[in-house]
Amino acid sequence: MYIIIFIGNGIILHIIRIDPVLHQPMYFFLAMLAFVELGVCASTIPTVLGIFLFGIHDISFGSCLLQMFSMHSFTLMESGVLLAMSVDRFVAIYSPLRYTTILTIPRITGMGATIALRSVMLMLPLLFLLKGLPFCGRNTLTHSYCLHSDLIKLPCADTRPNSILGLFVVISTFGLDSLLIVVSYMLILHTVLGIASGAGRWRALNTCVSHICAVLVYYVPMISLSLLHRFGQHLPPLLQTIMANAYLFFPPMVNPIVYSIKTKEIRNIIVRTLSRKRNEV
Structure with a gap:
């Protein structure tokens, strides 16, 4: 599983880096996605x-x-x-002629830096709150890695501030991001319905398929795991473990495959490279 994830996302990063054709906003965001997915897996x-x-x-x-x-x-x-990728798709469909002038490299870099800074600044208070709590007795985690929702069950002290702050982090990131993604796709759909040509509408929607798949494989396991932690105390621990692993490992394993199949430029580069290797042999 780790091998598939590292090879798949590594290939995406390598292709985007070496091919000038892919030096466009859409592929820069895809490179960011591949990088953070490698970071998630490397952490575990x-x-x-x-x-x-x-x-x-x-x-x-x-x-x-x-x-x-x-x-x-x-x-x-x-x-x-x-979320940034959904903004990219909206700009590409709503204003294709100004696409590269709106999403310039400095703006894309600023968006990436803001995303990273937001994540780190929201996680630091949770880290320091947990560090200051007393832990007593046998501390056993239910997963093969350290989840915040798992760790706050262990201290022999009041963890309500941790839970409240954790809920704030979830709402201000996952909740807000998912809401804005839905809004962006409502705007995309409104724009697409205004295209006169049926073929043009299909082409516009087809450019969003890979991103929609990425959103679904990210949020569906995460929501399922959250519901299990909240309402599934009576369910077998094995089910929670399976859902926790799906939440972390399913998106980085599936996304490179989806983007390689659905993105014509990436697919062509992979096919061309494989053909060249076969001819050399």
Whole structure:
């Protein structure tokens, strides 16, 4: 699974870097998505591989906090990048002639920096609140990595401030981002319905298919996991573990495949490269 994720996202990053044809806003945002998905997976490697390959079931408190901070920061960034990609699709469809003049490299860089800064600044208070809590007795996590929702069940102290702050972070990132993504697609649909040609409407919508898939494979497992943590205490722990792994590993494994199949430029480059390698052999 890790091999598929790292190879798939690594290929996307490499293709975008080396091919000047792909030096466009859409592909810069796709590169951001591939990068943060690699970051999410890299954050979980120490504990996941430690458990399944070496049978190591212990982690220090400091290491667990660091993993939680890193993993959640990258997942928040992923949500922000998906929002930025929906803005990119709206601009491309609403104003195609001004697409590259609106989404310039400085603006794209600023959007990426804002996404990263927002994620880090929202996660730091959660980190320091957890660090100041007392932990008593046997501290056992239900997942193979350190989730904030898992960690706040362990302290022998009042964790309501942590829960309230955690809820604020969720609403101000995942909640707001998903709402704005829906609004952007409502505007896209309104714009597309104004296109006279049926073929033109189809072409415009077809450019959004990959991003819609990325949004669904990101938010559906996340919402399902949140509902399980909130209402599924009576359900088997194995189900929660499966959903937690799907939430983290399914999007970075599927997105490179979807974009490689649905994006003509990337697909052509991959086919051309494979054909060249076959001819050399």
